[in-house]
Amino acid sequence: MKEFKSVKKLALYSVATVLCVAGQSAFAHTGIRDKVTEGVSGYNAFTIGHGCSTNAVAEGTPTAHENVIAMSAVFPNAADPSLAKVYQLDAKGIQIEPALADLSDHIVGVTPGVGFTKLGVGLVTGGGTLFANIIPTIDATGAIRGYHTWAGPKPFVSAPLEESIVSTTGLSPFKYGSVQFNPKSCAKSLKVRVAVANWCRQGPASKKLADRLDVWMGHTTAVFKDQATMPRDIPYNAATEAPFWPTMTIYRNTTGTPATATAAAVAANPVPDTDANGVACPVDAVTGVKGFDLAIEPADADIDANLPIPNAPYPMGAPGAKYFP
Numbered sequence: 001m002k003e004f005k006s007v008k009k010l011a012l013y014s015v016a017t018v019l020c021v022a023g024q025s026a027f028a029h030t031g032i033r034d035k036v037t038e039g040v041s042g043y044n045a046f047t048i049g050h051g052c053s054t055n056a057v058a059e060g061t062p063t064a065h066e067n068v069i070a071m072s073a074v075f076p077n078a079a080d081p082s083l084a085k086v087y088q089l090d091a092k093g094i095q096i097e098p099a100l101a102d103l104s105d106h107i108v109g110v111t112p113g114v115g116f117t118k119l120g121v122g123l124v125t126g127g128g129t130l131f132a133n134i135i136p137t138i139d140a141t142g143a144i145r146g147y148h149t150w151a152g153p154k155p156f157v158s159a160p161l162e163e164s165i166v167s168t169t170g171l172s173p174f175k176y177g178s179v180q181f182n183p184k185s186c187a188k189s190l191k192v193r194v195a196v197a198n199w200c201r202q203g204p205a206s207k208k209l210a211d212r213l214d215v216w217m218g219h220t221t222a223v224f225k226d227q228a229t230m231p232r233d234i235p236y237n238a239a240t241e242a243p244f245w246p247t248m249t250i251y252r253n254t255t256g257t258p259a260t261a262t263a264a265a266v267a268a269n270p271v272p273d274t275d276a277n278g279v280a281c282p283v284d285a286v287t288g289v290k291g292f293d294l295a296i297e298p299a300d301a302d303i304d305a306n307l308p309i310p311n312a313p314y315p316m317g318a319p320g321a322k323y324f325p
Contacts, residue, residue: 029231030196030216032248033171037257038181039266043124044248045173046073048161052200054210055233066200066211068161070150071130071172073246074195074306076298077119079141083302084115089191089293091284093242105276106187106294108180116296119192120177123147130172132158137306145302147174148309150199161198181252181269186281188252188271188291193218193245195303215307218243218297223304245297252291 028049036044051065076084081102087095104112121144123136130149137146149172151160161170181187201212210228218236220227227233236243256268271291274280283290298306 029244029246030198030214031246032194034248036176036179036248036250038250038253038269039178041120041176041178043173043175045171046071046194046196046246048130048170048172048198051161052198052211052214052229055228055230068170068198068200069202070148070199070309072146072148072197072199072307072309073172073174074137074146074298074303075119075121076115076193076296076302077117077121077143077145078115078139078298078302079117079143081113081115083299085297085299086116087295089242089295091282091286091292093293094240095238095242095295097239100294103190103294103296106182106185107190108182117141117143118177118179120175121145122175122177124173124175128171128173130161130170146194146306150309176248179250182276183269184272184276186271186275186279186291187294188254188289189293190250191245191293191295192248192250193295193297194248195298195307196246197224197307199309216244216246217303218245221300221304224307247295 028047030046030048033045033047036042048068048071051068053063053065078084086100086103087097088100089095102110102112102114103116104110104114107116107118109118110116123134123144125134131151133152134147134149136144137148139145151158179190181190195215195217197216198214199212200214201209206212210226213229215224215226215229216231217224218231219238220230220235224230227235231244252269252271253266254268254270257263257266259265271281273290281290282292
């Protein structure tokens with residue numbers, strides 16, 4: 001739907017999908033709204049700042065964008081550790097090779113040889129969601145690995161993230177669980193990277209159009225390999241720069257949290273001088289901050305299997321015509 005027939009209809013659809021007006025010059029990558037402190041569970045949201053265009057046009061350039069009609073996301077929380085990549089990052093945010101086997105040395109409750117199931121992803125439905133339709137991606141263990149959400153046509157009809165009349169921002173919320181850092185780990189934060197696709201066109205006729213979707217993740221995969229739909233149209237060099245991902249950063253609570261009228265005090269969990277193996281935790285020479293950052297992201301095979309919106313009955317996918325390819 002490219003135009004609404006009246007201002008009243010536009011207003012009603014905007015309220016129904018909880019869209020908020022943003023300036024045309026304020027286009028931004030799809031991201032995750034809030035940072036998170038360890039030991040706290042709660043709600044967060046993807047922020048969808050604009051509709052689809054093409055990387056032939058620089059980010060922030062005033063230009064026509066296609067309406068967002070669907071969104072999908074894949075979290076790095078598979079029980080199989082081969083379906084995620086875990087990296088220690090250097091002081092500049094560059095990943096250090098080789099990748100770590102899992103997060104068992106750093107996150108409480110993660111078992112060696114098992115993936116990051118402690119993330120505790122949950123869905124949010126009803127008021128506050130971008131689109132009325134939402135279908136979880138559920139694995140064999142019953143865990144929610146991500147979700148698909150779209151604007152109609154069935155079982156509900158909801159507005160697209162409107163771009164043809166006024167630039168809008170959409171919020172697509174999700175739930176996360178409590179994550180605790182191992183007291184013997186040198187990690188000071190965990191960056192949870194999520195693969196996200198915003199879909200703006202539907203069906204085979206659109207499969208070669210650069211504005212059919214925006215794919216937000218740090219590199220191409222076997223399925224998602226069109227650079228014109230990525231954050232930029234040249235590959236990242238992971239050895240020299242930090243790629244862009246929609247990221248929820250979980251910070252270690254190094255100072256503790258005082259008691260309030262409704263919550264008990266939380267003890268500090270400072271970064272130790274040495275890790276469990278007696279290796280000294282690094283200290284940044286400029287800031288004097290001790291510890292390092294970790295990052296976890298879905299593996300390519302997981303993204304290619306779960307980011308496309310399939311044609312399948314609930315709970316494995318959305319009914320109706322495929323949005324991809």
